[in-house]
Amino acid sequence: MFLNLNKLRLSDTVVTKRSQNLTINIENKSQQGYSGSLGTLNIHAEETAESKTTVEFVFRCTNLENKDVFSKSDPFLKISRNAESGVTIPICKTEVIHNNLNPTWQPVCLTMLQLDNPLIIECLDFDISGKHELIGCLQAMIHICTSKVQRSMSDLKNLHKEKAGANFVATHHGRNKVLNGELFVDMYREKPTYSFLDYLSSGFELNFMVAVDFTSSNGNPKKPHSLHYIDPSGHLNAYQRAILEAGEVLQFYDSDKRFPAWGFGGRTPDGNVSYCFNLNLSPHESEVNGVEGIMAAYTYSLQNVALAGPTLVGKVIDKASQIAAKSVSQNSYKYHVLLLITDGVLTDLQETIDALVKASDLPLSILIVGVGNADFTEMEANS
Structure with a gap:
């Protein structure tokens, strides 16, 4: 399915119309050619003024x-x-x-x-x-x-x-x-309401946080097909790539480069399944030094935490919200970014939505990165 815009820029086409209305035919395109109309899309444009x-x-x-x-x-x-x-x-x-x-x-x-x-x-x-x-x-x-x-x-x-x-x-x-x-x-x-750029332009530092999915749907970390497989040749798995790519950008905006890092959905050494445990397995401290510290803590957890489940992220979001709320109460100029990496659809979808709503007034952004071949359509629709 595609929108036939006759190769014209959509914005230019709409705003140059006298009524600023545009109706586009939605057509189905197959290898043999067009096979019928799927209806129409009506677009209306209007000028707005910025308001926060x-x-x-x-x-x-x-x-x-x-x-x-x-x-x-x-x-x-x-x-x-x-x-x-x-x-x-x-x-x-x-x-x-x-x-x-x-x-x-x-x-x-x-x-x-x-x-x-x-x-x-x-x-x-x-x-x-x-x-x-x-x-x-x-x-x-x-x-x-x-x-x-x-x-x-x-x-x-x-x-x-x-x-x-x-x-x-x-x-x-x-x-x-x-x-x-x-x-x-x-x-x-x-x-x-303030945008991400509003916080940065006001002198806020970024505080990078990461949460990693340790549910069993990722596959046995000792097997090459697993999303958590540590390749001896040094080839990064999907989780390592997500941590490295996001962390290398965000760390430059954080002066102390100490990042909270958690895991969720794994059976920790005490025998309990936890939905928010410190990635370095410290009983008291979740922060690690730099992106290298996150990578090291991730590898250490893979060696000591058994994959379990289900995929519940509400507790991790609540933990990140607590840190953001504390920084507000202390008048510290911090904007927090939580990178949440998971391989599957969330089991606690409504709890996650509720946690996101509660955090909406805080200086906090949450990036959900999906890895593997799971269907993330439902997560995208409710984000």
């Missing part, structure tokens, strides 16, 4: 209309905004809460750029077929456009401040009917 502020919301609903016969609705919120051209652009969806007419969703973070235009907030009943049924839109504070209600950011801020609810409406036979269901904003918080 994000807004965190917690949404809650009460008395939603039940759309199911034998159970209760499975509601989620869909938030969209209108572009200057009038095109509706989805920007966010909450998670689905099953069998609940009074749901409270996990926090939603939106940038000021996303909130620049009036919002369209819809509550839908999830259907596994993808044909979600509209429960309702918010009652108009500004105006109703077709069947959708637009809310500005200030409206949502006022809902939180006044602890008030906004009624949903539904369209029946061309008329808008006010429903009993209400939406509440339980939390509204504006906070600055």
Whole structure:
């Protein structure tokens, strides 16, 4: 499958259109030639201004209309905004809460750029077929456009401040009917967000950390087919290459060149499977000296740790987050980069996502490097 752009640069093609809209045919290409259309891709471009502020919301609903016969609705919120051209652009969806007419969703973070235009907030009943049924839109504070209600950011801020609810409406036979269901904003918080370059330009040093997968799916380290095989000829395995390539770049931004290094998913010399053990097997100290120290600790662990499993990385991320949080509390100018190397799909995917969300406000980046032939599609989709 490919997008036929007639060899033109996509950005130039879109922005030079008078409406800044472009529709592209998606075609299937085989060795014998084209074998039919797979649909179209609609692209809209607009100019935006830079903003480093994000807004965190917690949404809650009460008395939603039940759309199911034998159970209760499975509601989620869909938030969209209108572009200057009038095109509706989805920007966010909450998670689905099953069998609940009074749901409270996990926090939603939106940038000021996303909130620049009036919002369209819809509550839908999830259907596994993808044909979600509209429960309702918010009652108009500004105006109703077709069947959708637009809310500005200030409206949502006022809902939180006044602890008030906004009624949903539904369209029946061309008329808008006010429903009993209400939406509440339980939390509204504006906070600055900083990029990696912001930290570096402000004088932060980098602190490199690494975590290595010691699960049995890597194969017996004594066998040449193993991802952990130490080749006597000196040829580096996949883990050694990842450590060396990332470490050689990042170490120049760290003045003391002492790097925390851990392993996870291995059976340590005490007989227990650990999901965050010091790579040098020290009972107290995880830091090693330089990239050479990481490589030496990795080799030492391979000689003394039995591969086990499953692949759980939540504890490693929590450990890295603790170090980053400590540096913030001590006002030290450190930006932390955790290199997490694994050969397979994470077993604790939801725990990992939760740990990443908790760490999102810290000066911490996490690089997940996949080695071997495992399918990392699910990890990429949820990163």
